[in-house]
Amino acid sequence: MEEKIADAATVHRLTGLAPAVALHIPWDKVDDYEALARHAEEHGVRLGTINSNTFQDDDYKLGALTHVDRKIRQKAIDHHFECIDVMNATGSRDLKIWLAEGSNYPGQADLRGRQDRLAESLAIIHERLTDEQRLVLEYKLFEPAFYHTDVPDWGTAYTQVAALGDNAVVCLDTGHHAPSTNIEFIVRAAAAAREAGLVRLQQPLLRRRRPDRRRRGPVPAVPDHLRGDPRRRLRARQRRRVHARPVPQHRGQDPGADPVGPQRAGDDGPGAARRPRRPRPGAGGR
Numbered sequence: 001m002e003e004k005i006a007d008a009a010t011v012h013r014l015t016g017l018a019p020a021v022a023l024h025i026p027w028d029k030v031d032d033y034e035a036l037a038r039h040a041e042e043h044g045v046r047l048g049t050i051n052s053n054t055f056q057d058d059d060y061k062l063g064a065l066t067h068v069d070r071k072i073r074q075k076a077i078d079h080h081f082e083c084i085d086v087m088n089a090t091g092s093r094d095l096k097i098w099l100a101e102g103s104n105y106p107g108q109a110d111l112r113g114r115q116d117r118l119a120e121s122l123a124i125i126h127e128r129l130t131d132e133q134r135l136v137l138e139y140k141l142f143e144p145a146f147y148h149t150d151v152p153d154w155g156t157a158y159t160q161v162a163a164l165g166d167n168a169v170v171c172l173d174t175g176h177h178a179p180s181t182n183i184e185f186i187v188r189a190a191a192a193a194r195e196a197g198l199v200r201l202q203q204p205l206l207r208r209r210r211p212d213r214r215r216r217g218p219v220p221a222v223p224d225h226l227r228g229d230p231r232r233r234l235r236a237r238q239r240r241r242v243h244a245r246p247v248p249q250h251r252g253q254d255p256g257a258d259p260v261g262p263q264r265a266g267d268d269g270p271g272a273a274r275r276p277r278r279p280r281p282g283a284g285g286r
């Protein structure tokens with residue numbers, strides 16, 4: 001763990017983009033969290049979000065916070081209580097929950113019952129947080145189940161957290177959507193909900209695309225770290241690295257060339273930012 005933090009601190013020293021290191025429980029369990037927090041501080045970073053894990057244990061193969069068996073549900077809730085203890089020891093603000101829960105064929109599970117049990121479990125976990133701490137619910141389409149997912153999209157995640165209170169928010173991970181999903185549109189909807197005083201989404205929502213938290217306003221086409229220095233900006237333009245499309249978080253999910261064709265005229269399709277540039281026909285080349 002000490003080595004991981006030192007590595008993360010090196011990345012932060014070079015980029016200035018990653019001041020906090022998230023821990024994943026139980027993978028990043030240590031005996032003394034205060035000592036770990038001090039170690040992070042000495043390296044110029046701090047301990048950030050605490051992530052729970054209910055997708056590894058065989059007990060959770062049919063669900064964790066949604067499981068029909070009260071004992072399994074309680075086990076998953078207790079795991080989140082343990083994560084909150086870690087948050088209290090490290091001074092972390094956010095408890096991030098991503099659930100690998102769903103079903104594989106029609107009729108396997110009662111979709112409404114699972115949603116109700118999820119609401120009940122989240123309420124019990126949320127109850128344990130202080131007003132300064134936040135419950136952050138992350139959604140993801142189809143993983144690992146492939147008939148239904150309990151928290152597949154921002155609407156479902158929002159419905160669940162809206163019932164909990166102001167300190168429960170949705171996390172948007174740009175790699176967690178179907179191909180061709182317009183993520184900018186989701187950001188717009190979430191920002192509108194925030195302005196109406198319904199939800200606070202800004203930090204986790206914009207984290208991946210707006211690393212500089214001091215800046216406000218709409219997310220620009222040119223990322224903050226490329227503003228300022230025109231030489232870097234020019235180089236970025238030469239490489240066509242301007243964020244025409246969000247880059248999928250997991251390389252394996254990059255669908256490559258869009259099977260239904262470009263979304264906009266002149267668009268290189270999903271994943272364009274990471275693909276080698278296609279040769280363009282020159283004058284008289286067509």
Ligand SMILES: [Mn+2]
Nearest residue numbers: 098138173176
């Ligand atoms: Mn994610």
